[in-house]
Amino acid sequence: xxxxxxxxxxxxxxTQAETLCKTFxxxxxxxxxxxxxxxxxxxxxxxxAKALMDAGILISDKVIVGLVEERISKSDCVKGFLFDGFPxxxxxAQALVDRAISIDAVIEIHVPxxxxxxxxxxxxMHPGSGRNYHIVYNPPKIDGKDDxxxxxxxxxxxxxxxxxxxxxxxxxxxxxxxxxFYSELFKLEKLKYIKVSGTSSPEQVSSEILSKLKxxx
Ligand code: AP5
Ligand code: MG
Numbered sequence: 001x002x003x004x005x006x007x008x009x010x011x012x013x014x015t016q017a018e019t020l021c022k023t024f025x026x027x028x029x030x031x032x033x034x035x036x037x038x039x040x041x042x043x044x045x046x047x048x049a050k051a052l053m054d055a056g057i058l059i060s061d062k063v064i065v066g067l068v069e070e071r072i073s074k075s076d077c078v079k080g081f082l083f084d085g086f087p088x089x090x091x092x093a094q095a096l097v098d099r100a101i102s103i104d105a106v107i108e109i110h111v112p113x114x115x116x117x118x119x120x121x122x123x124x125m126h127p128g129s130g131r132n133y134h135i136v137y138n139p140p141k142i143d144g145k146d147d148x149x150x151x152x153x154x155x156x157x158x159x160x161x162x163x164x165x166x167x168x169x170x171x172x173x174x175x176x177x178x179x180x181f182y183s184e185l186f187k188l189e190k191l192k193y194i195k196v197s198g199t200s201s202p203e204q205v206s207s208e209i210l211s212k213l214k215x216x217x
Pocket of ligand 2: 013014015030032084085
């Protein structure tokens with residue numbers, strides 16, 4: 001199973017990815033999490049990416065495609081994978097086509113901008129794993145601590161309201177054309193394409209995704 005989750009910042013891609021990856025037993029490949037790890041470890045890529053990420057600007061297609069190619073060559077990807085936050089531009093999606101990396105399903109999560117801005121201010125993240133929480137909608141068992149490791153949660157640098165607005169603009173300009181790109185492949189019966197609203201609870205969104213995927217069986 002090879003899945004892409006598509007949607008604006010804060011749509012709940014990372015949140016839904018956790019459930020789907022457990023259900024299908026596939027690795028969660030989040031380019032955002034990989035980049036944040038590189039920033040944390042102060043690698044060459046991390047040093048290059050930090051300022052761009054903090055400002056909500058995309059990293060170059062060449063760098064991202066290289067990163068993803070290397071990741072999916074690992075043995076845990078043999079049975080499939082879930083891409084979260086990739087592809088994010090038409091050239092990134094085209095790079096998959098050019099390399100004959102086929103995709104089984106694209107899941108689009110739709111959430112209105114206003115809801116997103118409110119959500120981001122309450123997001124908390126576990127830096128080690130990329131697990132996401134929300135202080136109201138998806139709180140950790142112990143305030144400020146990761147459920148699995150008990151380590152501290154942090155706020156993401158790019159979750160400031162001004163930066164979130166810039167990220168929404170970047171999504172609109174550079175990523176939303178992928179909706180059309182994958183809808184066309186759906187019409188050609190190259191993949192499954194489903195669209196869900198991301199405004200109900202995380203559990204309801206997951207069950208809607210799973211039931212829509214089943215309709216194709
Ligand atoms: P990335 O980390 O991918 O960020 P993003 O796409 O902007 O998305 P987010 O992670 O902010 O949101 P999400 O949809 O995962 O939502 P979440 O589940 O956390 O990218 C960051 C940066 O890295 C980019 O700006 C760019 O610079 C760079 N980058 C990454 N990939 C790249 C690429 N391919 N090319 C170029 N550059 C790249 O949920 C959000 C909050 O809402 C959480 O608090 C959560 O608990 C809560 N929540 C989730 N679902 C619900 C629900 N149903 N109801 C209520 N609350 C909910
Ligand atoms: Mg995410």
